[in-house]
Amino acid sequence: xxxxxxxxxxxxxxxxxxxxxxxxxxxxxxxxxxxxxxxxxxxxxxxxxxxxxxxxxxxxxxxxxxxxxxxxxxxxxxxxxxxxxxxxxxxxxxxxxxxxxxxxxxxxxxxxxxxxxxxxxxxxxxxxxxxxxxxxxxxxxxxxxxxxxxxxxxxxxxxxxxxxxxxxxxxxxxxxxxxxxxxxxxxxxxxxxxxxxxxxxxxxxxxxxxxxxxxxxxxxxxxxxxxxxxxxxxxxxxxxxxxxxxxxxxxxxxxxxxxxxxxxxxxxxxxxxxxxxxxxxxxxxxxxxxxxxxxxxxxxxxxxxxxxxxxxxxxxxxxxxxxxxxxxxxxxxxxxxxxxxxxxxxxxxxxxxxxxxxxxxxxxxxxxxxxxxxxxxxxxxxxxxxxxxxxxxxxxxxxxxxxxxxxxxxxxxxxxxxxxxxxxxxxxxxxxxxxxxxxxxxxxxxxxxxxxxxxxxxxxxxxxxxxxxxxxxxxxxxxxxxxxxxxxxxxxxxxxxxxxxxxxxxxxxxxxxxxxxxxxxxxxxxxxxxxxxxxxxxx
Amino acid sequence: xxxxxxxxxxxxxxxxxxxxxxxxxxxxxxxxxxxxxxxxxxxxxxxxxxxxxxxxxxxxxxxxxxxxxxxxxxxxxxxxxxxxxxxxxxxxxxxxxxxxxxxxxxxxxxxxxxxxxxxxxxxxxxxxxxxxxxxxxxxxxxxxxxxxxxxxxxxxxxxxxxxxxxxxxxxxxxxxxxxxxxxxxxxxxxxxxxxxxxxxxxxxxxxxxxxxxxxxxxxxxxxxxxxxxxxxxxxxxxxxxxxxxxxxxxxx
Numbered sequence: 001x002x003x004x005x006x007x008x009x010x011x012x013x014x015x016x017x018x019x020x021x022x023x024x025x026x027x028x029x030x031x032x033x034x035x036x037x038x039x040x041x042x043x044x045x046x047x048x049x050x051x052x053x054x055x056x057x058x059x060x061x062x063x064x065x066x067x068x069x070x071x072x073x074x075x076x077x078x079x080x081x082x083x084x085x086x087x088x089x090x091x092x093x094x095x096x097x098x099x100x101x102x103x104x105x106x107x108x109x110x111x112x113x114x115x116x117x118x119x120x121x122x123x124x125x126x127x128x129x130x131x132x133x134x135x136x137x138x139x140x141x142x143x144x145x146x147x148x149x150x151x152x153x154x155x156x157x158x159x160x161x162x163x164x165x166x167x168x169x170x171x172x173x174x175x176x177x178x179x180x181x182x183x184x185x186x187x188x189x190x191x192x193x194x195x196x197x198x199x200x201x202x203x204x205x206x207x208x209x210x211x212x213x214x215x216x217x218x219x220x221x222x223x224x225x226x227x228x229x230x231x232x233x234x235x236x237x238x239x240x241x242x243x244x245x246x247x248x249x250x251x252x253x254x255x256x257x258x259x260x261x262x263x264x265x266x267x268x269x270x271x272x273x274x275x276x277x278x279x280x281x282x283x284x285x286x287x288x289x290x291x292x293x294x295x296x297x298x299x300x301x302x303x304x305x306x307x308x309x310x311x312x313x314x315x316x317x318x319x320x321x322x323x324x325x326x327x328x329x330x331x332x333x334x335x336x337x338x339x340x341x342x343x344x345x346x347x348x349x350x351x352x353x354x355x356x357x358x359x360x361x362x363x364x365x366x367x368x369x370x371x372x373x374x375x376x377x378x379x380x381x382x383x384x385x386x387x388x389x390x391x392x393x394x395x396x397x398x399x400x401x402x403x404x405x406x407x408x409x410x411x412x413x414x415x416x417x418x419x420x421x422x423x424x425x426x427x428x429x430x431x432x433x434x435x436x437x438x439x440x441x442x443x444x445x446x447x448x449x450x451x452x453x454x455x456x457x458x459x460x461x462x463x464x465x466x467x468x469x470x471x472x473x474x475x476x477x478x479x480x481x482x483x484x485x486x487x488x489x490x491x492x493x494x495x496x497x498x499x500x501x502x503x504x505x506x507x508x509x510x511x512x513x514x515x516x517x518x519x520x521x522x523x524x525x526x527x528x529x530x531x532x533x534x535x536x537x538x539x
Numbered sequence: 540x541x542x543x544x545x546x547x548x549x550x551x552x553x554x555x556x557x558x559x560x561x562x563x564x565x566x567x568x569x570x571x572x573x574x575x576x577x578x579x580x581x582x583x584x585x586x587x588x589x590x591x592x593x594x595x596x597x598x599x600x601x602x603x604x605x606x607x608x609x610x611x612x613x614x615x616x617x618x619x620x621x622x623x624x625x626x627x628x629x630x631x632x633x634x635x636x637x638x639x640x641x642x643x644x645x646x647x648x649x650x651x652x653x654x655x656x657x658x659x660x661x662x663x664x665x666x667x668x669x670x671x672x673x674x675x676x677x678x679x680x681x682x683x684x685x686x687x688x689x690x691x692x693x694x695x696x697x698x699x700x701x702x703x704x705x706x707x708x709x710x711x712x713x714x715x716x717x718x719x720x721x722x723x724x725x726x727x728x729x730x731x732x733x734x735x736x737x738x739x740x741x742x743x744x745x746x747x748x749x750x751x752x753x754x755x756x757x758x759x760x761x762x763x764x765x766x767x768x769x770x771x772x773x774x775x776x777x778x779x780x781x782x783x784x785x786x787x788x789x790x791x
Contacts, residue, residue, distance in 0.1 A: 001639055006639040093589060095623050096640065097589040098612060098615065098617045099640045100609040100610075100612035100613040100640065100642075101609075
C-alpha cells in the first residue's frame with residue numbers, strides 16, 4: 001500500500017468512528033456508533049420527508065429547486081461544522097508531523113478524505129429526491145439522471161466554495177464563531193423544513209405551494225434556481241444546449257475542487273511549519289463584569305468560583321455551545337413557523353378574534369423543556385479529568401449543590417433570560433400588547449426556574465464538566481425526568497391557554513407557578529427523601 | 540548522526556533558541572535537559588522536521604532536515620511527550636499505519652510489531668481502540684511505533700512517563716542495547732536520576748542557550764555532592780533559592 005492509501009484508510013476509519021457519537025466505554029471498533037451513519041440517516045430522512053411532502057404538489061422546476069437548495073445548504077453546513085475534522089486537522093502535526101510523509105501526499109490524502117465525506121452525503125441527499133422526483137407528472141428517468149448530476153455537482157461545488165470563503169482568513173484551531181453560527185442555521189433549517197412540510201398538509205390556502213410555484217424575483221437569481229431550470233429543461237426537452245451547460249457545470253465544479261485542494265495544501269504546509277503553535281485565545285472575560293455578575297448571582301466564594309468557571313467554559317468551549325444549539329434552535333424554529341403561519345396569537349385575548357395562540361404557548365413550553373437538557377450538557381467536557389478539583393473541594397461530590405447552582409444560574413440568567421426577553425419583544429410587536437407579552441414571558445421564566453431546580457438532582461449536576469464527551473447521556477437515567485418535564489410543560493401550556501383569558505384565572509395561574517417555584521426551591525435545599533433517592537441513582 | 544549548527548528559533552519577537560550547536564555520534568546516549576521553557580521542545584521539533592528553524596542547520600544521518608526532510612525523518616524514531624496518537628485507531632491499526640508510512644515491508648513490520656508488543660505486554664491490548672488505553676499503555680504503543688522501523692536515531696521526550704517499573708526497565712535496556720549497536724539517542728527528561736544513570740553525555744539548555752555539554756562524569760564533578768541536580772540548579776539559577784523557599788514554606 002502506498003503512503004497515500006495508508007493515510008486515507010486511517011482517515012476514513014477515524015471518520016467512521018468519530019468520537020462525537022461514540023459510546024464512552026466502547027473498546028472495540030465494532031462497539032462504536034459511527035456518527036456518519038447518524039448524519040447520513042438524518043439526511044435521508046429529511047430529504048425523504050421533503051420529497052414526499054412536495055410530491056405532486058408542485059411542478060418539476062420548483063420541486064428541483066427546493067431539493068437542490070436544501071441539500072446544498074445541508075452539505076455546506078456539514079463541511080463547515082466538521083471543518084477541523086475533515087478538512088484541516090491541526091492535531092495531525094502532533095501525531096504524524098515527524099513521520100516521513102511528503103506534504104503533497106498528506107494534502108491529497110486529506111483532500112480525498114474530504115471528497116469521500118462529501119460523496120457520502122451527496123448520495124444520501126440525492127437518492128430520494130431523484131427517485132421520488134422522477135415519479136412526478138412530466139418527469140421520468142431523465143429527471144432522475146439530470147437531477148443526480150446537478151445535485152452531485154452542487155453538493156460538491158457549494159461546500160468547496162464554502163471552504164474557500166471560510167479559509168479567506170487563516171483558520172485557527174480554537175476559532176469557532178462561524179462554525180457555531182452555521183450549526184445554528186443548519187438545525188433551524190432542518191426543523192423549519194420538517195415542521196413546515198407537515199404544516200403544508202394542514203394549510204388550506206396552500207401558501208407554501210403558491211410561494212414555490214410563483215417565487216419572487218430574487219429567488220430566480222439563486223444558483224440552485226438556475227440548476228433547477230437546467231434539470232427541468234432536460235426533463236421536459238425544452239433545453240437545446242443542455243449538454244453544453246452540463247459540461248460547464250462539471251467544469252466549474254472541477255475547477256473549484258482544484259482551487260480548494262490548492263488552498264488546503266497551503267494550509268497543510270503552514271500547519272507543518274509550526275502553524276499549530278499559533279493559537280487564538282479569546283480575550284479573557286472583563287474582570288469587572290464577570291466579578292460583578294458572579295458576586296450578584298452567588299453569595300459565597302465557592303459559588304462565585306463555580307459561576308466564573310461556568311461563564312468561562314460557556315464562552316470558550318464551542319462544543320458546549322454546540323450541544324445546546326439543538327434545544328434553542330427548536331425554539332427559534334417554532335417561533336419562525338409561528339410568525340410565518342400566523343399562529344403567534346395573544347393567549348390573554350379571549351374570543352375568536354386574532355390568530356390562534358397555540359404557537360405562542362408552544363414556544364415557551366419548548367424553552368421550558370430545553371432547560372434540563374441544557375443543564376445536562378454541562379456535565380460533559382473534554383477537560384473532564386480536571387474535575388477532580390471541584391470534586392475534592394468543599395461542596396464537591398459528598399456535599400451540596402453549590403456547583404450545580406452555579407451552572408443553573410449562569411444558564412438561566414445568561415441563556416434563558418435573553419431568549420425570553422427576545423421572545424417578549426417579538427410577542428409585544430406581534431400582539432401590540434407589551435403587558436401581555438411581559439406576563440406571558442414571566443410565566444415562562446417561572447417555569448424555567450422551577451424546572452432548573454428539579455433538574456439538579458435528576459441530571460446529577462453535582463460536579464459540572466466531570467464526564468467525558470459522549471453521546472448516549474440522554475438515555476437511561478434522565479429520560480424519565482425529561483418525559484415528565486415534557487408532560488408537565490405541556491400541561492402548564494394547556495392551563496395557560498385556558499386560564500390566561502380572564503384576569504382572575506390568570507392570577508390563579510401565576511399563583512400556581514409561584515407555588516411550584518417555592519416547592520422546587522424547598523426540595524433542593526431541604527433534600528427530602530425523594531431527592532436523596534435520585535442522588536443515590538447517580539452515586 | 541545528529542549535527543546541529545547555529546540553530547535559532549524565533550516565535551515573533553521571542554527567541555526560543557539562540558544559536559545552539561551540538562553533535563551526537565553513533566552509539567551515544569545524550570541527555571538533553573533544561574528548565575521549562577528553555578527550548579527543549581523547540582529543538583526536538585526542528586530535529587524531527589516538524590518546525591523550520593529561523594536560522595542554522597540540522598543534519599540527521601547526513602541528511603539536512605530542511606532540504607532532505609523525508610530522508611532525515613526516515614532515520615528517526617520519535618517518542619513525543621504525552622504520547623499523542625490517533626485515539627480512534629486500535630493499537631494494531633496505528634502500528635500498521637506507522638510501519639507503512641516508514642516504508643516497512645508488511646511481513647517484517649508484522650514480526651517486529653509482534654515482538655515489541657509481546658515485550659511490553661501489549662499483545663492483548665493492541666486490538667483495542669487507543670482511546671481506551673491507560674496513560675502507560677498509550678506511552679507503550681507510541682514507544683513501539685518509534686522502535687518499529689529500527690531507526691538509526693532515537694529522540695525520546697519523557698519516554699518513561701506513565702510506565703510501570705518493569706516496562707521502564709525494559710525501555711532502558713532497549714535504549715542501552717540500541718546504543719551498543721551504534722544507534723544515537725537523544726533523551727529528554729526531567730527525571731535527573733535516570734538521565735544520570737543512562738546517558739553518556741549531558742547537554743543542559745537554559746534560556747535558549749547551551750550552558751553545559753560534557754560527559755556525565757565531568758558534569759557530575761562540577762558539584763561537591765556529585766549530584767546532577769546540584770549542577771543543574773547551579774547552571775540554570777532558579778529564581779527561588781533556599782532562603783526564599785524557607786520563607787514560602789513558613790507562610791503556608
